[in-house]
Amino acid sequence: MTRTRTNWAVEPWDDSEMLxxxxxxxxxxxxxxxxxxxxxxxxxxxxxxxxITLDLPVDPSKGQAGNVQRTYTLSSSPSRPLSISVTAKAQATSIATRWMMDNLKPGMKIRAYGPSGIFSSHRHPARKYLFISAGSGITPMMSMTTWAWDSGEDHDIVFVHAARRPSDIIFRQRLEQFAHRSPGLQLRFTVEEPEPFKTWHGYQGRLSQIMLGLMASDYLEREVFCCGPEPFMQAVRDMLIALGYDMDHYHQESFGAPVESEAESPEMDDVIPDEESRAQISFTTSGVTTGCAETDTVLAVAKRAGLNIPSGCTFGLCGTCKIKKVSGEVHMVHNGGISDEDIEDGWILACCSNPMGKIAVEV
Known part of the structure; x- marks a missing residue:
């Protein structure tokens, strides 16, 4: 039998050559x-x-002058070096991604720059990982998980992903194939709603502290990588901070604005209640005003003042302690016991709300 050998270049690709x-x-x-x-x-x-950054010849009729440059996380792994892949989700306002879906075809060549970025498990080796993603934020997690699979080592990864519906879980089948053959990979999916007329056996609802504890009970021991929409990542950070996680082991990537170096990393402006910082709560209905620390909850301060706020779970799940905030700001990390609409209307859960300065509530 005659064997044909393919001649491959020995140098790595650089952006002087179009893809x-x-x-x-x-x-x-x-x-x-x-x-x-x-x-x-x-x-x-x-x-x-x-x-990588793709240079795309978007149609000028779309309101763009000349080519458009867009960054896309590589969903492929360097353990499979003969090709690279990007996985893109078309949003309502997408221009570049929609052009790719409508116009890009096999055989076409595109200018690309990179690869770049600091969001990688290679930069933070650990014994245990916790990957948390939502929507197309799953792409870097897929790359890192594929690398772990291809390495042949027994990695310990808990992979948490949030999606609107089960059919929106990107790479679901591929991840499940990995998990079927790797006991060190644990998949945890949560969806906002199941598919009509289909059974869903996973988690349902917004990711919360309680859910995170069930998904990865040893989360305090894990190196956390998070990627998704900004509000999602903010909620994850709030959860971890409230749970006492060491945020030096937390890493995130915004698919809206990925960074190329540590110097470009944005400062996390997280609200962290300080035990030394003083606050004050006025209970307007009772006519009681009392001082406290930012780390005190409204419920705990009310009880010390002899006031009764009905409560149940005391960790933001049941919603029993919902009260109206009259003024001021609180830091609230709840577990689904209050709706976004109620929060916009000024309601809070007393059991998981910390006063930030002076506040007033109807109690």
């Missing part, structure tokens, strides 16, 4: 994976979780 699209795969109804190769056969060398 050729080789494959396009729909992942969900609005999310596609685009795979590229180097025409010279050069290999791709990067860290799992990094991103």
């Amino acid at each position: 050729e699209c080789t494959q396009i795969v729909p992942e969900t109804a609005d999310t596609w994976t685009f795979t590229f190769r180097s025409p010279s056969g050069a290999w791709f060398d990067y860290q799992p979780g990094q991103f």
